Amino acid sequence: MKKIALILTALALSLSASSFTKTHKLKVISSTPMYQNIVKQIPYQECWDERVPYRHQNYPSSYDSSLGTLIGGVAGGILGNQIGKGRGKTVATVGGAIIGTLVGNNLSQERYYHESRPSHVTRQRCETRYTQSYQEEFIGYKNIAYHHGREIVKITPHKQRFITVTSTFHY
Numbered sequence: 001m002k003k004i005a006l007i008l009t010a011l012a013l014s015l016s017a018s019s020f021t022k023t024h025k026l027k028v029i030s031s032t033p034m035y036q037n038i039v040k041q042i043p044y045q046e047c048w049d050e051r052v053p054y055r056h057q058n059y060p061s062s063y064d065s066s067l068g069t070l071i072g073g074v075a076g077g078i079l080g081n082q083i084g085k086g087r088g089k090t091v092a093t094v095g096g097a098i099i100g101t102l103v104g105n106n107l108s109q110e111r112y113y114h115e116s117r118p119s120h121v122t123r124q125r126c127e128t129r130y131t132q133s134y135q136e137e138f139i140g141y142k143n144i145a146y147h148h149g150r151e152i153v154k155i156t157p158h159k160q161r162f163i164t165v166t167s168t169f170h171y
Contacts, residue, residue, distance in 0.1 A: 026145035035136040047126040072104015
């Protein structure tokens with residue numbers, strides 16, 4: 001009785017399995033090399049000489065604009081004094097002196113800082129450009145086999161004689 005119970009328990013456990021797996025070894029019927037087109041960009045530098053306008057300023061070695069500033073301030077003060085009357089005369093004199101100082105300073109700087117006529121200089125200019133190179137790169141073999149009427153494809157680095165397929169059945 002114990003033997004029968006043990007056999008029935010083993011049979012019940014084996015029937016309660018929900019899946020099983022089977023491995024198939026399929027013969028490859030076609031193995032073709034596969035390539036991928038690659039575009040490579042190769043940089044190179046292209047340079048040329050270019051004439052460009054050039055302006056430079058003449059600066060004296062001993063620049064002193066204080067004389068122009070002083071003369072402008074005095075002249076502005078005198079002119080302001082001539083215009084005003086009463087208390088406005090003081091305001092006009094001070095205002096004229098300030099404006100004269102600014103004008104005198106600007107005029108004296110223009111005398112020392114003047115631009116020369118434009119000239120041209122030759123400068124080298126460079127740009128990076130690219131050439132394109134096209135080539136095919138080997139990516140592997142396309143191995144084809146059939147299993148129950150379905151095409152099975154496996155890409156590998158080498159030709160294969162067989163493809164192994166594992167089937168799992170659930171019930």
